[in-house]
Amino acid sequence: xxxxxxxxxxxxxxxxxxxxxxxxxxxxxxxxxxxxxxxxxxxxxxxxxxxxxxxxxxxxxxxxxxxxxxxxxxxxxxxxxxxxxxxxxxxxxxxxxxxxxxxxxxxxxxxxxxxxxxxxxxxxxxxxxxxxxxxxxxxxxxxxxxxxxxxxxxxxxxxxxxxxxxxxxxxxxxxxxxxxxxxxxxxxxxxxxxxxxxxxxxxxxxxxxxxxxxxxxxxxxxxxxxxxxxxxxxxxxxxxxxxxxxxxxxxxxxxxxxxxxxxxxxxxxxxxxxxxxxxxxxxxxxxxxxxxxxxxxxxxxxxxxxxxxxxxxxxxxxxxxxxxxxxxxxxxxxxxxxxxxxxxxxxxxxxxxxxxxxxxxxxxxxxxxxxxxxxxxxxxxxxxxxxxxxxxxxxxxxxxxxxxxxxxxxxxxxxxxxxxxxxxxxxxxxxxxxxxxxxxxxxxxxxxxxxxxxxxxxxxxxxxxxxxxxxxxxxxxxxxxxxxxxxxxxxxxxxxxxxxxxxxxxxxxxxxxxxxxxxxxxxxxxxxxxxxxxxxxxxxxxxxxxxxxxxxxxxxxxxxxxxxxxxxxxxxxxxxxxxxxxxxxxxxxxxxxxxx
Numbered sequence: 001x002x003x004x005x006x007x008x009x010x011x012x013x014x015x016x017x018x019x020x021x022x023x024x025x026x027x028x029x030x031x032x033x034x035x036x037x038x039x040x041x042x043x044x045x046x047x048x049x050x051x052x053x054x055x056x057x058x059x060x061x062x063x064x065x066x067x068x069x070x071x072x073x074x075x076x077x078x079x080x081x082x083x084x085x086x087x088x089x090x091x092x093x094x095x096x097x098x099x100x101x102x103x104x105x106x107x108x109x110x111x112x113x114x115x116x117x118x119x120x121x122x123x124x125x126x127x128x129x130x131x132x133x134x135x136x137x138x139x140x141x142x143x144x145x146x147x148x149x150x151x152x153x154x155x156x157x158x159x160x161x162x163x164x165x166x167x168x169x170x171x172x173x174x175x176x177x178x179x180x181x182x183x184x185x186x187x188x189x190x191x192x193x194x195x196x197x198x199x200x201x202x203x204x205x206x207x208x209x210x211x212x213x214x215x216x217x218x219x220x221x222x223x224x225x226x227x228x229x230x231x232x233x234x235x236x237x238x239x240x241x242x243x244x245x246x247x248x249x250x251x252x253x254x255x256x257x258x259x260x261x262x263x264x265x266x267x268x269x270x271x272x273x274x275x276x277x278x279x280x281x282x283x284x285x286x287x288x289x290x291x292x293x294x295x296x297x298x299x300x301x302x303x304x305x306x307x308x309x310x311x312x313x314x315x316x317x318x319x320x321x322x323x324x325x326x327x328x329x330x331x332x333x334x335x336x337x338x339x340x341x342x343x344x345x346x347x348x349x350x351x352x353x354x355x356x357x358x359x360x361x362x363x364x365x366x367x368x369x370x371x372x373x374x375x376x377x378x379x380x381x382x383x384x385x386x387x388x389x390x391x392x393x394x395x396x397x398x399x400x401x402x403x404x405x406x407x408x409x410x411x412x413x414x415x416x417x418x419x420x421x422x423x424x425x426x427x428x429x430x431x432x433x434x435x436x437x438x439x440x441x442x443x444x445x446x447x448x449x450x451x452x453x454x455x456x457x458x459x460x461x462x463x464x465x466x467x468x469x470x471x472x473x474x475x476x477x478x479x480x481x482x483x484x485x486x487x488x489x490x491x492x493x494x495x496x497x498x499x500x501x502x503x504x505x506x507x508x509x510x511x512x513x514x515x516x517x518x519x520x521x522x523x524x525x526x527x528x529x530x531x532x533x534x535x536x537x538x539x540x541x542x543x544x545x546x547x548x549x550x551x552x553x554x555x556x557x558x559x560x561x562x563x564x565x566x567x568x569x570x571x572x573x574x575x576x577x578x579x580x581x582x583x584x585x586x587x588x589x590x591x592x593x594x595x596x
Contacts, residue, residue, distance in 0.1 A: 025138070031411070040421070040456055041454070042454045051171050052122070058085075058104045073274065078272050090283070096217040096221070099173050103118065134158055138152065150388075155381075157407060160410070162324070164374065173218045174374045178374045180214035181210075184211050184227065188231040200250070207227075208255060209260075211258040216261070232250045296366065314559065318558045336384070336387055356383075360376055409549055413547055414546075423542045423568055427504070437471050439472055441475070441500045441501075447507065451572070488585055525588055534584060536579070538571060
């Protein structure tokens with residue numbers, strides 16, 4: 001009877017826990033879904049454009065197929081002939097194939113063919129997947145620590161993580177990788193908890209499957225195979241059967257499931273043409289080599305931000321201040337310190353700690369883009385929740401509650417960014433409204449989005465492209481090339497032909513001012529622009545910042561993926577009658593170092 005009474009008494013608590021989890025998941029998912037049209041169809045994210053070109057190409061080629069030209073098996077496994085292969089025309093593709101295949105087949109199933117509609121579909125699927133990641137974080141923390149409070153705190157922290165919210169509104173692969181990683185960690189935790197061999201075998205298979213799916217999203221998901229191996233090793237170490245035949249069987253089953261899942265979800269990484277054609281596809285090998293080459297290339301403009309100052313220290317700063325936010329950063333430090341003292345939970349904490357460290361190493365090893373460390377946010381939030389759940393005193397619970405509220409307030413800054421009008425769209429509308437037909441706009445570089453971007457004009461549901469009715473003509477200054485006398489002449493005389501100069505982000509200006517040895521003339525050029533010496537007058541300026549509770553924080557110093565893609569600082573300058581190309585050329589030539 002006492003046991004029965006405890007069970008009855010526990011039911012209301014379980015209901016409250018379930019309701020709390022449901023509320024967090026629903027709120028977090030709603031926060032992600034509300035911002036999926038953050039750029040109003042303008043497609044301003046460069047990695048999304050890469051993904052979209054692949055999807056649109058696959059859809060176009062599929063619709064050109066004669067009925068019955070390829071069987072279902074050939075569509076999925078024939079690398080050379082399937083239109084679903086993002087590389088089948090020799091095009092470069094940088095990511096895993098699972099997100100590409102899901103959005104491509106979903107578009108076909110729903111009869112979608114327009115770029116903006118398919119882009120929204122890709123973002124909506126990504127947002128929904130990240131909503132399920134919140135549930136996975138709750139289960140991971142609850143199962144790993146045995147504390148429902150730890151699960152609720154961890155889920156809340158992940159739901160309110162700003163860069164999780166940001167990436168959930170992009171059709172890119174990082175949120176997909178994070179979701180697969182979170183669920184893989186849940187199942188790996190069940191390997192540690194399961195007492196029966198039959199159920200352990202099932203959890204091993206599930207862990208392997210999600211490790212394969214994670215790798216099918218992005219190559220770093222391969223690290224989860226290591227988590228599978230570690231969880232099996234810990235299980236058998238604790239039972240004293242580490243050097244028995246059974247771990248070998250478990251390991252073979254887990255890796256076999258991982259490979260089968262990867263083969264099905266990333267079919268064109270293999271030569272084919274059938275399921276058993278498992279030799280690596282040469283195009284995939286070439287693409288991965290090119291990715292490594294590009295990632296290390298100093299001439300590649302997106303890499304410039306890593307060549308000045310202390311990029312890894314800056315990335316850690318950006319992670320704590322912006323990507324996680326101050327409240328969650330404090331929660332991670334306090335929670336980790338408290339969680340480490342829970343000796344009984346060492347297998348789970350070891351598993352989670354290894355995953356976080358591996359993802360952090362991948363993040364900081366080459367180019368420390370914040371989205372590369374997004375999977376580790378799952379582990380960081382669990383450490384935060386697990387540790388804070390140990391605070392049983394009233395002040396401790398109040399402290400934890402205040403951190404959750406502060407995290408929620410900070411996260412709504414990202415929701416605000418993705419629900420108000422994007423700065424490039426505001427600037428584009430200004431150009432349409434304030435200029436006359438035939439206006440010439442100078443852009444800094446083809447490596448940054450020009451203005452105007454495609455916008456939906458009032459009274460029309462269709463996008464108005466920059467070339468609509470020849471209202472604008474465009475000149476490119478090509479500021480990305482190394483400083484030279486020829487570059488100076490190009491700048492001086494191309495500006496002489498322009499009516500307006502558009503700076504649509506800090507993607508060119510910020511790194512070129514920092515890289516003075518490579519661009520010795522550019523600081524002078526930007527100083528002339530700022531002080532009026534260039535004779536271009538600023539007529540439009542919008543620096544959105546990161547707004548929390550009505551106060552705008554200046555995040556322009558953060559790395560490009562955080563500050564440029566969805567809320568860049570935008571400026572427009574108008575050429576004045578005093579502009580003199582010869583004078584500008586002489587002034588900039590004087591800024592070049594003398595030839596040796």
